[in-house]
Amino acid sequence: MDVVEFLSQRIAEDEAAARNLLNDRSLSRSGEWYERRLLLECEAKKRLIGIVESARQAALAALVRESDGDAPWSPEALEWTRLSLNALALPYLDHPDFERHWLQL
Incomplete structure (x- = not known):
């Protein structure tokens, strides 16, 4: 399983748990606030994953187009995408x- 698949599954689990708790009539106002916040955080994570994945795909496509070796940057420049996705996985340690x-930096 790669980190994107792992994150997608964990985020879906977090969303489901938050939605279930929001349906609980005994949830306090602070609990309700927290669960709504969790849903927004899940949405933010999904958007960030999409941004990182789009950037990675665009960069890889550019590398393929520049296959003559004169690309102004190298695959190592994509390291930020790996580090970003790995950082998002940290809460699920x-x-x-x-x-x-x-965990590696």
């Missing part, structure tokens, strides 16, 4: 599917 190499 205790999940059994979390891969320790995602």
Whole structure:
């Protein structure tokens, strides 16, 4: 499983849990605020993953177009995409599917 698939599954789980709790009539106002905030955080994470993945795909496409070796940057310049996605996985460190190499900087 790659980090994007892992994140997508965890975010979906977080969203489902927040929605279930929001349907609980005994939820306090502060609990309701927290669950609504969690839903917004899930949406923000999904958007960020989309941005990073789009940037990675565009950069890889540019590398393929510049296959003559004169590209102004190298694949190492894409390192920020890997680091960004790995950073988003950090809150799920205790999940059994979390891969320790995602901790590397």
